[in-house]
Amino acid sequence: MSVFAKAKASRSARAAWTGVALAGVSALLLSACATGGTPETETGEPAESGDALPIEAGERDLTLKIGTILPQSGTLAFLGPPEEAGVALAAQEINEADLGINLEVVYRDSGDTTTDIATVSVTDLLSQDVSAVVGAASSGVSFTVIDQITAAGVVHFSPANTSPDFTDYDDNGLYFRTAPSDLLQGEVLGNLIAEDGASTLGMLVLNDPYGTGLAGALKETFESAGGEIVAEELFNTGDSNFDAQLSAINAANPDAVAIITFDEAKVVVPALVGSGYPGDQLYFVDGNLSDYSADFAPGLIAGAKGTLPGPKLEDDFRERMLAVDPNLADFSYGPESYDATVLIALAAYAANSTDGADIAEYLRQVSGGSGDGETVTDLAAAFEALAAGEQIDWDGPSGPITLDENGDPTEATIGIYEYGDDNTYARVN
Incomplete structure (x- = not known):
């Protein structure tokens, strides 16, 4: 069974995230496919047109x-x-x-x-x-x-x-x-992890606006789906030792672990899997969804999944x-x-x-x-x-975009990806 989550959001509404709906705009719509698969999210519907600025006809230089x-x-x-x-x-x-x-x-x-x-x-x-x-x-x-x-x-x-x-x-x-x-990416990732059957979740989180913002949205969604966050370990950019954080996550023994990092994934993922944690229970995000074929042993993260904004890339x-x-x-x-x-x-x-x-x-x-x-x-x-x-x-290769009154896109897609035995990822939705 898969989840398709669609939310129509204005910029101000996204600031009032509830975990189940975007307050004052529309409820989160969930539908199922009998064939199984993975969730994809879109926000849609252009903002109100307002007063159009004039466009002067004629040649430009x-x-x-x-x-x-x-x-x-x-x-x-x-x-x-x-x-x-x-x-x-x-x-x-x-x-x-x-x-x-x-x-x-x-x-x-x-x-x-x-x-x-x-x-x-x-x-x-x-x-x-x-x-x-x-x-x-x-x-x-x-x-x-x-x-x-x-x-x-x-x-x-x-x-x-x-x-x-x-x-x-x-x-x-x-x-x-x-x-x-990342209110949107966190929503998709939280629903994906819950749908995959995890009831407990550990998180390794970069302590900056990106990491904590995404972690907050993920936590809200996962808990709204009935899950429990059993470990939430922070680190700072420039840190080189993650032993304490990984030990705390292992001690909590979560069903899944979300790796909310940048390039630090090259260090923490082999260490976590090397300590005995299953590589196929890891979840990556846009900051670290990358080709690890030259970095990890074959099969290290086969079956792991991740999220990345953007529609399927056209050939x-x-x-x-x-x-x-x-x-x-x-x-x-x-x-x-x-x-x-x-x-x-x-x-x-x-x-x-x-x-x-x-x-x-x-x-x-x-x-x-x-x-x-x-x-x-x-x-x-x-x-x-x-x-x-x-x-x-x-409307370009990244999708319809449709910027709102403060510069945020109001239409977007979050893709779901899965790693193979060669530690490269492919879109699965």
């Missing part, structure tokens, strides 16, 4: 410069290549469209929260007069630079930030993301990303990075301006969150419609 702060180093470095490839692919296709906007990208490292690399990178990007900054991947890193970026009147757009704390952050209307809040988009970076082994958040870049360019085109504040004014509109625009999935067609003065609703 814009040069738009954006910067990236994506992880070239640190505990999320495995996400850097697909995210940078998504940005590069968008820039390439926008420029090839040759419709009056030229996109320049300056790539910089975000590092992680143990370094000050992101601050240095942002300072450099702002000195180059970028209109927008794409990144960071880590919610914790984004919180260290969001004020610096938005105070400069520059759009801050992350393809991978999932901390619920961004929802109500005072960002001067300049922060956006194409990744859904055409995969091939286009590989054309940009033939060495890609992971595609996580590549579609979200592509769409973040495209939306920034579409908003600049709609505003006929490269000013950050002007771009921000149009971002929700071109995403379909307002304006009642026609759905468009072809890049050239999107720019051509704007040049004709028409409203658009961009």
